[in-house]
Amino acid sequence: MANTVNLKIDGIDVSVEAGKTVLDAAKELNIHIPTLCHHEDLCVAGNCRVCVVEQEGVKNLVASCAMPAQEGMVIHTNTHKVRNARKHVVELLLSEHNADCTKCYKNTKCELQDLASEMVISEPMFMDLVPEKNYTIDNFSPSIIKDDSKCIRCQRCVRTCHELQHVSALGVAYKGNEMKISTFFENPMYDVVCTNCGQCVIRCPTGALIEKTYLDEVWDAIYDPNKHVIVQTAPATRIALGEDLGMEAGSIVTGKMAASLRRLGFDSVLDTDFSADLTIMEEGTELLTRLKRALVDKDPTVKVPMFTSCSPGWIKFIEHMYPEYLDNLSTCKSPQQMFGALAKTYYAEKRGIDPSTIVSVSIMPCTAKKFEAARPEMRDSGFQDVDYGITTRELAVMIKQAGIDFGSIPDEKFDSIMGKSTGAAVIFGATGGVMEAALRTAYEIVTGREVPFENLNITAVRGMEGVREASVKIENVLPAWSFLEGVELKTAVAHGLTNAHQIMDAIKKGEANYHFVEVMGCPGGCVGGGGQPIPTTPEIRQKRTDAIYREDEGMEIRKSHENPEVQQIYKEFLGEPLGHKSHELLHTHYTKRKRV
Amino acid sequence: MPDKKLKRVDLIFSDDCNCKDVLAAGLKKSNEEILKEILDSGLRGRGGAGFPTGLKWKFTSQEASEEKYVVCNADEGEPGTFKDREILTRVPMKVFGGMAICGKVIGAKHGYVYLRGEYQFLRADLEKVLEEFHANIKAEGFDFQIHILMGSGAYICGEESALFESMEGKRGEPRNKPPYPTIAGFRSKPTVINNVETLVYAFMITRIGADKFQELGTADSRGSKVFSISGDTPIAGIYELELGMSLEDFVEEFGDGDTKAVQVGGASGFCVPRKKFKDTIIGFEGVPTGGSMMLFNSSRSMYNVLKNYVQFFEEESCGQCTPCRVGCQQLIKGIEAVKKGEKSITYLNTLQKLADTMKVTSKCGLGQSVANSFSSIVDNFKEEMIY
Structure with missing residues (x-):
């Protein structure tokens, strides 16, 4: 076949479509090559250099994510030279990285941490560069926190913002040792064209970009006996929440989610789907x-x-x-805000609850919903219509914190009114x-x-x-x-x-x-x-x-x-x-x- | 053992030719004829990497594309080189002539000079010469336009793919290779990118012929080369010399009698200590150079020299790839710590290994070449690193 190339990886022959990379070819053979800057949704960057492999006849190592597979190539993914190089690269990244992992929201969910663990890195090989970096944390946005001390400059966020979203709120600034991911004139995220979509957050390999969490606020409201805490859940949460709780992608967990929310202590478990119909x-x-x-x-x-x-x-x-x-x-x-406006009017009236005591929480597949909830336009009930928007991920954290065994909890239904869809x-x-x-x-x-x-x-x-x-x-x-x-x-x-x-x-x-x-x-x-x-x-x-x-x-x-x-x-x-x-x-x- | 003696040459700056006539004669030759001449001459890129110029032209000429480009890399940023500035000042017509002939061979209608930001002062004169040049080629009935684009002061933009990014109005960051410029260069079209000096030699080869050029230099390093000589020398300046001489001859000519080391090829090149002068050939079979030759006498601290180089790279790295961005920072911090006694002498070995990793894993030539100066200075002047 003209459109196939044949190469050898770790002694095994493999044929792939022309245009595929060495990394793709290795995947065909189930040979795992570590990556950090690579992401399936994004163009090739080839900048982290952790995926380097040895190509026979070539002096330097090659980045497998960026190297096209070519006829007759002989590749080795697991040599002394490769292993040393990868370890050096990870050590270098760690030396620039605030590795205070236990204080990080992404602890145990961090791709850099996984690699460090795989390479059994104990005593740092190089010197700590973090103290002289003057890293900043931008936590002014209601949706996204950008912590430069966790950034490994892989530019996944930059590519996401530019390629997938055509927003380009994030870009690369400065060069050399000062190179960083930044915004227009280094303005805070809330003051640039950022749409709060959070696509950067779900592609950031570390904790450099995370959602602003409102977990403590929500727990406090739940435990406050003077508050009536209601929760609405967006359509797309019920088919994704399970993934963060040990289930396969595509698992429908509507009933388990409703049951868990009730177990968490929400006074009324309602559904954004109702306001979607509206x-x-x-x-x-x-x-x-x-x-x-x-x-x-x-x-x-x-x-x-x-x-x-x-x-x-x-x-x-x-x-x-x-x-x-x-x-x-x-x-x-939006359905979230229709729900919010009705919760503190119609719902309050029907249930005979003082709307000032209602805390309205939404579970959303979204980080922009946090920003939306805080918009000045969204106070038509006379109060902030939705008090806290939290993500599917945050809900998963709450469920774990509450010790709920999500896999075995029996299905329950939403409450009424505003729970039917x-x-x-x-x-x-x-x-x-x-x-x-x-x-x-x-x-x-x-x-x-x-x-x-x-x-x-x-x-x-x-x-x-x-x-x-x-x-x-x-x-x-x-x-x-x-x-x-x-x-x-x-x-x-x-x-x-x-x-x-x-x-x-x-x-x-x-x-x-x-x-x-x-x-x-x-x-x-x-x-x-x-x-x-x-x-x-x-x-x-x-x-x-x-x-x-x-x-x-x-x-x-x-x-x-x-x-x-x-x-x-x-x-x-x-x-x-x-x-x-x-x-x-x-x-x-x-x-x-x-x-x- | 070097078998060539130091010999001054006068090809680049010689004014015994009329550029208009040379260009006219060159344009009358067939593409095959010109390609054969350049290939036979053995001319290799004068920017430092030394890729055979004829092959570059040949590969690009073979690409089937309506749109192709010739780019003259005039982003002369390597510490210690200033020869392109001189060439562009004294013989710009030869540079443009080389571009035109290349354009003819590969089938390009547009050429670009990417001029170092700091050379803004050359631009007005160059534009004037360009007017004359455009009139000349119009008279020859050849459709070729040369444009000047300015750099903005980043060293990394001298790296060819970063240079294209910069030309396209983007941040100057090196691209992944392959594809190489001969297939996808400026605007992702087949592009020949040559150093200023290379283009002049190509131009002169069409005049003097491959044989004449071949007579100069060695098997691996044909011809002559323009050197920028600086540092501890009584006669700093620009010299065109035959390739293949020994560093000993070179130091004899240009040294101040107390030369302890020569940095060949600028910050990204190699440091040769006195004891190796005799056996070091200046050329691709020995120590190659883009032209920068810095001489250091015994009053110089090689620790300071090294620190200066690595600091340069630390700042001039584009910052995108890990080994180069972080590696440079670690090298600096590391040698400082060893010097201060905060790290043991053996930490230099760790740093050497790191430099080796940078060489094999960095995305572009910048990060890959930091190890050249680092290892050659640390190896040869270890005591200066410690005490």
């Missing part, structure tokens, strides 16, 4: 209203396409990069899910019939393609929606901010014409969120996505408008979608931010 009611109605104003009333002030607004990373991205499109954003708050809400966790859920409901509102797809599965909007387009022809509409008769509803879905950038540029240039666009800030959508268990790879994200759709298929109700608690809240509290109360509590506007 989002569909509001956002679907908003879409139809916008379309009517645009198509029938010819109102020039109404902006189409409409963009989804669930993803706080995406919101901050558009605020910085495309502020001229802020009016295209759906005015709907549908399959349409669960799929919010995967890219394309909001679009699919919205179409299931909007189509039915307009035509009185279910979407014309087998088993309600709108596969055209599913998948991992960066940008996906789908159109739905609307026919035989109900009389009230006659203006939509024959309209081809054009939609697009993008995930990861580089793809968002691509779709926005196409729209800006007039090359793309859509009615409705879903954007999720993270690759894969929330399944690949910055608050999810580490590591993240395309394979893991796929398994989580598969689990999301399995969960959807297993739900009794799969359309948001059929959620009985949603129907109930409109009857008892909100009146109708886009009604006065909704506007007050569930909708908002965002504002332009500076470009740098």
Whole structure:
């Protein structure tokens, strides 16, 4: 075969596709070569040098992650020279690294620590450089802590921010011994274009980038007898939490999660999926209203396409990069914030609880949700609507701290009210899910019939393609929606901010014409969120996505408008979608931010 | 044993030729003819690494690409070299001529001079000469434009792939190799990147022929070379010398009678102590140099010399790869600790091993060559490191 190359690694012949690296070839043989700067989602860096191997006929060692496999190559991965070199490299990294491991949030979950342990490093070979480094810790952001003393300069974060997210908040500054990962003018993370997406956090091999944790605050609230602590859990947490508690990627742990939360001491265990269904009611109605104003009333002030607004990373991205499109954003708050606003109003009223005593906690696959919760726009209940957003990872820590054996805890259900949900809400966790859920409901509102797809599965909007387009022809509409008769509803879905950038540029240039666009800030959508268990790879994200759709298929109700608690809240509290109360509590506007 | 005697040569700066005519004659030759001349001449890169120039041109000419480039590396940053500055001042037309001929051979329409940031003062004069040059090649009916791009003062940008990154407007960090520039250089297109001096020699070879060039130098080091001579010498300056002489001859000519060591090839080169002068050939078979020759007499502390070099690297490393970034810091801290008595003498062995690791694991030539000066100075002047 022309497109294959044959080489020999540690005496074993192997053939790989041309273009693969020596590291790839070694993987085929199940030969483990340690890496640090390498990441499956990112371009090759070749800068940590821990993956060096010996190539016969070449004087220097070669970085296996960066070296293309070539015909006739003879590679040795385990020689004296290789072992010495790797140990030196790890020793060098440790000499620059604040190795106070027991005080580190990533203790036992650190790739550098793993390597040090594998190499049995006891007495440091070199001198400690940390004391003269003047390392700084940036903990001003509500979402992300950047601790330069833990940084090994692998630039995974830099590549993530640039390649996957098109944000480039993180970059390399200075050179030589002063080289560091920094931001524009070394401003704190909260004051640059950072979207708080946390994609850097889930790719950082050490504790240099971590989420800001609110574990103590949440525990304190739980133990405070004067507080009523409620918790909501995002769609994508229930298919990922298990990974941090010893289970396989793609395990559905909804029931175990609900049971654990109750065991932790939350007073009420509720579900963001409920407010995801509510989002569909509001956002679907908003879409139809916008379309009517645009198509029938010819109102020039109404902006189409409409963009989804669930993803706080995406919101901050558009605020910085495309502020001229802020009016295209759906005015709907995200499900987290809809839930928050209702928790301290509707829920408090129904349960007869003084809202000032409610502590509202959310479990999110996301680090940007922490920032979102702290936004000034998110205080419509008269209080901070959501007090603490914590990540899937933080919840796993709490479960371990509480001594819960997650594997054996029996399933339990969510509490009511605001705990009931549908399959349409669960799929919010995967890219394309909001679009699919919205179409299931909007189509039915307009035509009185279910979407014309087998088993309600709108596969055209599913998948991992960066940008996906789908159109739905609307026919035989109900009389009230006659203006939509024959309209081809054009939609697009993008995930990861580089793809968002691509779709926005196409729209800006007039090359793309859509009615409705879903954007999720993270690759894969929330399944690949910055608050999810580490590591993240395309394979893991796929398994989580598969689990999301399995969960959807297993739900009794799969359309948001059929959620009985949603129907109930409109009857008892909100009146109708886009009604006065909704506007007050569930909708908002965002504002332009500076470009740098 | 060196069999060549020190001999001054006058090829680079000689003004017995009309550049316009040489260029016209060169452009009239077939590509095969020029390639054969350059290959036969045995010319190797004069920036220090010594890759055969003809091969570089040949590989690039064989690439099927509409877009190719010639880049002149004028980011002369090696401590102790200043010969490219002189060449660009005195014979810029020869440099441009070399670029044009290379452009013809490989099929490039654009050439770039990447000029060291500190040489900004040369730019106006170069632009003036360029105008004349562009008129000349237009008269020859050859479509080739040369542009000048400025560096910003980073030593690492003299490394060819970092130089391309810098030219593309990015941070100057070396790339992974392969691919090499002949396949993917500037803008990821096939590129010949040659040192200033190399281009002049190539140009002159088209005039004097390969045989004439071959007569100079040795089997491994054909021709002559421009040396930047500095340090403890009464006659510091720029000299064009035949390659292959012994360091003893060299010191006899340029030393001050008290030379204890010569640093051949700048901070990234090797330190040769007096006892090895006799047996050291200056050339690729012995100690190669990009031109920098620094002489030290007995008043100099080799500890200070070494520390100065390593500090230079510590600062000029781009910082991306571990061995170079952290290794340099450890070498400095280490020799300081040994000198102060905070670390035992045997720690020098640990540092030597570290330098060896840097040599075999660093991503680019910068980190790989720190060991050259480190090991040669520590080996030859151990007592100065300790006491």
